[in-house]
Amino acid sequence: MEDVNKDEVFEKVEEKKDEVVETEEAVEEKLGEKTERLIEEMKQQLEELKAKNAEPSPEDVAREEKMKELWNKEVNLELRMAGLEDFAEFINVEEHNSKQLQEKIQKFQEVLGKRELSSGYVPQNxxxxxxxxxxxxxxxxxSMIGLKLSKFFK
Incomplete structure (x- = not known):
């Protein structure tokens, strides 16, 4: 009886083993299909996001224009305060780089100062x-006669 039980148990184990293998293959197949679907969905979402980022919204465009306008006003104000508003078109700086703007203004003032000194009136004779x-x-x-005679009497 023990032999029969062992054989029956062995057969049942083999059957279950085959069922488990078949079940594992089916699960792996379903997981693979789901994974592929998820990957495709993610690729589509990524492409949609890239398309949205490639085209700036009207609000973004308006904000950028306002920022440029504000920066240009700041540059013009700094140049006016330094007395260099006539040279605004010659001073180019990166947007929102106040340090670079101050350096350029200072260099420009130094050059103009040197030029003013060298071009000032210098009498020759x-x-x-x-x-x-x-x-x-x-x-x-x-007085003329007195000055001439004073030279003789020194």
């Missing part, structure tokens, strides 16, 4: 005006 020339200019003959 400048003589100091003496008392005789001053008297001659004022047509004061008494």
């Amino acid at each position: 400048h003589r100091q005006t003496d008392k005789y020339s001053l008297a001659e200019k004022n047509k004061d003959t008494k």
